[in-house]
Amino acid sequence: xxxxxxxxxxYDRNRRHLPWRAQTGEAADPYRVWLSxxxxxxxxxxxxxxxxxxxxxxFPDIAALAAADExxxxxxxxxxxxxxxxxNLHACARAVAAAGGFPRDLAGLRLLPGIxxxxxxxxxxxxxxxxxVPVDGNVERVVARLFAIADPLPESRSRIAAAAATLGGDxxxxxxxxxxxxxxxxxxxxxxxxAAPLCTLCPWRDDCAGQRAGIAAxxxxxxxxxPRPLRHGVHFWLADGAGRVxxxxxxxxxxxxGMTELPGTPWRPQxxxxxxxxxxxxxxxxxxxxxxxRHGFTHFELHLTLMAAEVAAIGVSGFLRPITALPxxxxxxxxxxxxxxxxxxxxxxxxx
Numbered sequence: 001x002x003x004x005x006x007x008x009x010x011y012d013r014n015r016r017h018l019p020w021r022a023q024t025g026e027a028a029d030p031y032r033v034w035l036s037x038x039x040x041x042x043x044x045x046x047x048x049x050x051x052x053x054x055x056x057x058x059f060p061d062i063a064a065l066a067a068a069d070e071x072x073x074x075x076x077x078x079x080x081x082x083x084x085x086x087x088n089l090h091a092c093a094r095a096v097a098a099a100g101g102f103p104r105d106l107a108g109l110r111l112l113p114g115i116x117x118x119x120x121x122x123x124x125x126x127x128x129x130x131x132x133v134p135v136d137g138n139v140e141r142v143v144a145r146l147f148a149i150a151d152p153l154p155e156s157r158s159r160i161a162a163a164a165a166t167l168g169g170d171x172x173x174x175x176x177x178x179x180x181x182x183x184x185x186x187x188x189x190x191x192x193x194x195a196a197p198l199c200t201l202c203p204w205r206d207d208c209a210g211q212r213a214g215i216a217a218x219x220x221x222x223x224x225x226x227p228r229p230l231r232h233g234v235h236f237w238l239a240d241g242a243g244r245v246x247x248x249x250x251x252x253x254x255x256x257x258g259m260t261e262l263p264g265t266p267w268r269p270q271x272x273x274x275x276x277x278x279x280x281x282x283x284x285x286x287x288x289x290x291x292x293x294r295h296g297f298t299h300f301e302l303h304l305t306l307m308a309a310e311v312a313a314i315g316v317s318g319f320l321r322p323i324t325a326l327p328x329x330x331x332x333x334x335x336x337x338x339x340x341x342x343x344x345x346x347x348x349x350x351x352x
Contacts, residue, residue, distance in 0.1 A: 002146060002207035004170035004180055010203035011183035016190070018045065019052055021182065028178060030102045030127040031062045037122045038089050038114065040136075042082050042298075045189070051080050065090065066097035074258055074330040081333055083256055088114025104128045125181040133168035134181050135161050138188025143167070144220035145192060145210035152221040160220070229300045234277040235264030235335075237290060237308040237342050239323065245339075246282055247329065248318040255297070260330045262338055263318060267302060277307070282316045285309035291341040295334040306338045 015021075020036035022028040035055070039048045055076050059065040065073070070090055077086035091113040096102050102123070103109050109120035124130035133139070140160055143149070147163045149156050164184075167173065173180040191198045199211050210216035238246040245262075252258045265272055265280040281287065290308035294301070314320060321329060326339055326346060340346040 001170065002167065002204040004167065004172035006203040007183050007187065008172055008176060008179055011179060011186060014186065014190070015182070016186050019049060019056075028127045030123065032056070033127040034092075034102065034115075034119075034123050035089075037119050038085055039080065041085060041119070043080060048080075051077075062093050062096050062101075065093040070258065071330065075328060078259065078330045079333050079336060083259055083332060085114060087258065102127070104130075106130065106132065122181065126178045129177050131168060131174050131177040132181075133164045133173075133184065135164050136185065136188075138192075139164060139184045140188075141194065141220055142184060142188045142192045145197065145216045146204060146208050148209035148213055148215065148219070150215065150219065150221060152223045154223070156220065228296070229269065231267040231269060231300050231302050232271045232304075233265050233267040233302065234272050234280065234305045234307060235262040235338050236281055236287070237262060237306055237339070238282050238285065238314060239308075239310045239342075240314045240320070241310075241312050243323050244314070244320040245323050245326070246314050246316070246318045247321055256332050256334075258330070259332045259335070261332070261335045262306075264304075271303075272305075277305075281307070282318065283311070283314070285311050293334065293337045293341070295337060302334065304334070304338060306341050308342060 018036075020032045036048070036052060039052055039055075058076050059068060059073075068090070070087070073090045074083065074086055077083065077089075080086075092115065095112055103111070104124075105128075106120050106124050109115050109123055110117070115123070118134055118136060121130075121132045121134035122136070125132050125134055135143070140153075140157070143160050143164045144156070146167075147160075149159055149163065151159065167184075168177070168180065187202070187204075191201050195217070197211075197216050199205050199208070199216065202208065202211075205211060208216060210219050236246070247260050248263050250256050250259050250261055263280075263282045265277055278287075287307040287309045290306040293304040293306065295304070296302070323343060326343060331339060331346075336346050
């Protein structure tokens with residue numbers, strides 16, 4: 001069994017300094033731990049850091065987040081994607097504030113909105129010192145290699161989780177559960193990377209069955225992925241003489257629920273003809289092609305055409321916002337990409 005003490009000694013020398021991570025000797029802030037874990041779902045550390053800082057400035061504690069209205073939360077989240085996370089984040093904040101604080105155990109954390117098994121384990125271990133091993137993608141990769149688990153994902157996940165739990169039973173891990181969990185995260189992120197593991201730097205090199213077998217770099221194996229289907233849509237940039245643009249709110253539930261968007265057609269497998277998309281235009285106008293946008297969702301690829309027009313006055317359903325105020329709107333990344341065709345300042349890192 002790989003010794004936890006060796007990993008913890010490596011972590012003490014090499015730990016990453018992340019804005020949500022407590023400094024050595026400091027108590028972890030449950031709010032910051034939980035917020036970072038929600039943001040990091042399906043999102044990289046590099047992408048999360050700037051959003052985390054802005055979000056924390058706007059909502060510095062659980063009470064501030066609970067007291068905010070949903071539109072403000074969605075606007076602060078805009079660009080991070082997977083917007084159900086933001087709605088659940090807000091609901092969870094209100095539940096925690098009403099209860100007077102976070103539950104300190106796995107069972108209580110699992111009852112909160114938006115908190116699944118991994119997030120509950122991460123918050124419990126890091127914020128409250130519960131001796132449990134959270135298994136994210138980094139830990140999954142480390143454990144698959146350590147134990148040479150060659151069965152492909154996702155079928156091997158239960159076996160990987162069981163093996164990870166045994167690592168947490170080591171006396172050194174039990175003594176420092178928060179550090180042990182974060183040490184596993186850091187090992188996977190910085191040494192045991194996806195493409196080319198740096199085995200010579202690994203504190204567990206001599207204990208790694210995958211390395212001994214010469215298969216570490218190929219693990220974990222994954223079942224072949226089916227290609228994502230392609231969908232097409234047309235959206236409309238309609239501006240008036242006062243420098244305002246027409247927007248609308250998406251339905252509160254479903255994909256991009258509650259977010260702001262430019263009016264547009266439904267998204268479908270077939271491209272839209274001019275005759276078809278004109279029936280979905282907000283109003284008759286001298287429409288011209290402003291550009292195209294490609295955006296990937298989890299289950300499909302989206303190709304959008306942006307049509308643009310300027311008119312003297314807009315009197316149709318939706319709401320008008322000054323173009324200069326668009327950075328503060330709850331525009332999801334795909335809509336920000338569309339708007340950036342007309343307002344380049346709206347481009348954000350990762351939106352290209």
